[in-house]
Amino acid sequence: MANGNASDASVKNGLDLTGALKDALIAGIVAFGLFSLILGLRTEQGPTGALILLPRPQLLFTSVILVMAGRFLIALFFRAGALRRPATFIPAPFVRVNYLGNIAGGALLIFALLIPVMFFENRYILDVAILVMTYVMLGWGLNIVVGLAGLLDLGYVAFYAVGAYSFALLATNFGWSFWICLPLAGIVAAFWGILLGFPVLRLRGDYLAIVTLAFGEIIRLVILNWQEFTGGPNGLSGIPRPSFFGLPFNANDDGFAAYFGLEFNPSHRVVFLFYVILTLALITNLVTLRLRRLPIGRAWEAMREDEIACRSLGINTTNTKLTAFALGAMFGGIAGSFFATRQGFISPESFTFMESAMIVAIVVLGGMGSQLGVALAALIMVGGFEVFREFEQYRMLIFGLAMVGIMVWRPRGLISQRDPSIHLTAAKPIPAKIVEEARS
Amino acid sequence: MTPSPVILDVQHLTMRFGGLVAVDDLSFQAKRGEITAIIGPNGAGKTTVFNCITGFYQPTEGMICAIHPDGKEFLLERLFDFRISQLARVARTFQNIRLFPAMTVLENLMIAQHNELMVKSGYTLFGLFGLPIYRRAERAAVEKARHWLDKIGLLARADDPAGDLPYGAQRRLEIARAMCTDPVLLCLDEPAAGLNPRETHELGDLLNDIVAETGTSLLLIEHHMHLVMDVSNRVIVLDYGQKIAEGTPDQVSNDPAVIAAYLGVEEEEVEVVMEDTL
Amino acid sequence: MEYFIQQLINGLALGSIYGLIAIGYTMVYGIIGMINFAHGDVFMVGTYIALIAFLALIAIGITAVPVALLLVLIIAMALTALYGWTVERLAYRPLRGSFRLAPLISAIGMAIALQNYIQIAQGARVKPLPPIITGNYVLIDNGGFVVQVSNIQIIIVLTTVALMLVFSWIVSATALGRNMRATSQDMKMASLVGVNVDRTISLTFVLGAALASVASVMFLLYYGVIDFFIGFIAGIKAFTAAVLGGIGSLPGAMLGGLLIGLIETFWSAYFSVEYKDVAAFSILAIVLIFMPTGILGRPEVEKV
Secondary structure (H helix, E strand, C coil): CCCCCHHHHHHCCCCCHHHHHHHHHHHHHHHHHHHHHHCCEEEEECCCCCEEEEECHHHHHHHHHHHHHHHHHHHHHHCCCCCCCHHHCCCCCCCCCHHHHHHHHHHHHHHHHHHHHHCCCCHHHHHHHHHHHHHHHHHHHHHHHHHHCCCCCCCCHHHHHHHHHHHHHHHHHHCCCHHHHHHHHHHHHHHHHHHHHHHHCCCCHHHHHHHHHHHHHHHHHHHHHCHHHHCHHHCEECCCCCCECCECCCCCCCCHHHHCCCCCCCHHHHHHHHHHHHHHHHHHHHHHHHHHCCHHHHHHHHHHHCHHHHHHCCCCHHHHHHHHHHHHHHHHHHHHHHHHHHHCEECHHHCCHHHHHHHHHHHHHHCCCCHHHHHHHHHHHHHHHHHHHHHCHHHHHHHHHHHHHHHHHCCCCCCCCECCCCCCCCCCCECHHHCCCCCC | CCCCCEEEEEEEEEEEECCEEEEEEEEEEEECCCEEEEECCCCCCHHHHHHHHCCCCCCCEEEEEEECCCCCEEEHHHCCHHHHHHCCCEEECCCCCCCCCCCEHHHHHHHHCHHHHHHHCCCCHHHHCCCHHHHHHHHHHHHHHHHHHHHCCCHHHCCCEHHHCCHHHHHHHHHHHHHCCCCCEEEEECCCCCCCHHHHHHHHHHHHHHHHHHCCEEEEECCCHHHHHHHCCEEEEEECCEEEEEECHHHHHCCHHHHHHHHCCCHHHHHHHHHHHC | CHHHHHHHHHHHHHHHHHHHHHHHHHHHHHHHCCCCCCHHHHHHHHHHHHHHHHHHHHHCCCCCHHHHHHHHHHHHHHHHHHHHHHHHHHHHHHHCCCCCHHHHHHHHHHHHHHHHHHHHHHCCCCEECCCCCCCEEEEECCCCCCEEEEHHHHHHHHHHHHHHHHHHHHHHHCHHHHHHHHHHHCHHHHHHCCCCHHHHHHHHHHHHHHHHHHHHHHHHHHHCEECCCHHHHHHHHHHHHHHHHCCCCHHHHHHHHHHHHHHHHHHHHHCCCCCHHHHHHHHHHHHHHHCCCCCCCCCCCCCC
């Protein structure tokens, strides 16, 4: 099919039924080919233990019909016959967000603060809220690396893991409190960020992505296999739960509830945890917003646009990248510490590549560098993921397809504009089409 | 101590790419406070020389020495590209304009002052806590940016994205951005490319103005002969990687070797060709 | 010594499989400058197609090995190529010209979708195939370790060599190959001189998937067991191979594949099996850090 563009579509006036039918037919043939063996025949363990084939003609038939119908509708709606730049046809709801963004951000913050109050009895919602908040923090942390500095990091989960394991090992071996171990774990993670970043940050885009992916996997595999140190596949358990600055969350007389004259409720601890992660995330956010207005933040964004130009202006881009990487790693490590104390138990299964992919998807979906976008994206993706929990296997499939779909629909993310970090007269947000990816 | 008259001393610069010799034993000097131009037909090696001076290529042989007013010398062939700007204070502009298109005009100029601001912000720490020392430094940086914006006539567009500007304005912005790094030598790679005659004339005025006001020396590669002849104090002519002439604009424009190189004919035939064309 | 030779044979067979997959990565990267993250999972889908095709042929009574093998190869190549084509159309083409991260995320999404599609459609359990190509030749037997070459290993190597020859011919001598080379060097210019860039890119994906599908069939016959997760690891290793050999270079991809196969085999044989994947990832990191252009690759100089 030729490279269609908007002008092709504007020529045809009515609905192009024959074109759509043709497209649907082709789609049907392709779908049939794709699904014929995989959906049409199911391999199952037969009576002898060897595999047998079970035909599923209805499934095949229905799937093909669904694909044809879907293709037909899409072809009709977009006239040009292919999913070509639909963002130009669909009004983008989030484009002019400047003033609106501040309101939305404020509203979300108030809502977040009130969640435990509103849903105090609903343990499930509190857990989901904590999960979403954790990913918001991870997203904000990675946003420094990917969104601001433009470094493709596919191995962010490594720092999450380093933070979690550092925290667990410090807490279980030395018995220090949460508030001491947390920053220490962050520093360890930052240290690893510098260590891992140093050799790789001069690599170009895609290569950097793959090498960070490799590092993430190496760390996971080492954790998995180094039984003596990390507990291997069994992980580490017995990680101390946080206390309210010394008051444990139990039903004893020296507990939190007794101290404040409240009736003991297991939700107290959960609420406390929620506020802890909320605070940590907000700190991440504030630091990021602050840094953006400082020379280092501007250098990150400039580096994202054109590294060679930065170097010609005397900026040591290696150090600049390392700073972004280390800072992102630190926040990832702190989030990992929180994760460890929240669960009480960690194992390598929680630190797979899927996590890194999820967090990168959150950042990219949010829109490069936009804090609000990242928060919204985390809410949608993690929240959506939870909502679809009943669908079990299907939800991962939908998740994958959704990633493809969202990228095709809005490659620049939800909030596709950039706010200048400094202005002379008036701050004018810069629209998406100018926010180009780095040259190299 | 009187500052040395030479700002850039290039000696026996040679650049080889495998078997291809792009620059062959080139030696020249650029004088302080002057505008020196490097010209020559396409493929003569001008941009290669530039890239060697500004650190994008590592010269195969030779020495490139930048001499500051206080006498400090910097061997550019030994420095990383960003150090050339940061320490040796040699700035450059690019043939294909390399602005930061998604950042505003003002931000582009602020980024140029990154190194100074980093120090004043205590490597970010002072800035993080909003200490006055940083805020003062930032205000001063904005003032400097404002000064240059006024000079290039873009004050009204300070908050517009740089990618939105028309071509000529982008060129001027790139020059202003390089000047915000307070260089002692500014290297311009075909600054007049794509400009119409009026814009070229304004560019010439801007360049003269820069030298007069800041004392920065300029080194430029150009094809626009009018501009070169108008503003340059000294012209160096390259052909096939070698220097074939050097002198004032007048001397060079009448040099038969130079004319031959541009016309692509042998030196002896120049007179014949000139008679035919004139 | 005999042990060493055996590992050498095993490594070459494994390496051929990696090489075939690696070619797909290198071709796509060469032509559109993007890492086809979903390629490993296309390979995985190919293994399932091959499995089902084999079972189907057995069920309808075609049990003569050469016939079955040939039919399965044809079916697998055709259908896997279709998957490759679909991935490009859905996840890459709409994002062409967009910024670098979007197709990467899209490809990751596609990879996740393919994995779960197979998992749902065929179940999460490992799928075994009864041995179809059996038998081996004993090379060295002097009382100690016996060195054997299995028939399947011979078939793998022969098929790979044949495919490489055919493929090199396609790239160097046919119009398609010319178009591919032109497009990979300068897409705009190629389209200006009349190359149908969209079709060329699609065909690149199709060819890459077809080659990977041969690797799928070989993998299935060699290991006899598959599951929906083999795509991820195989993909990483194949990509490592492509980078090691020099991304964008076809002989490089095969060379890289052989090297990776050998390294993996020797590492498992002489050091430890658990850490063999760590070895693969580490090699990837080391190659990218110190030798990003790989062994046979050409260094790219950015024009300033």
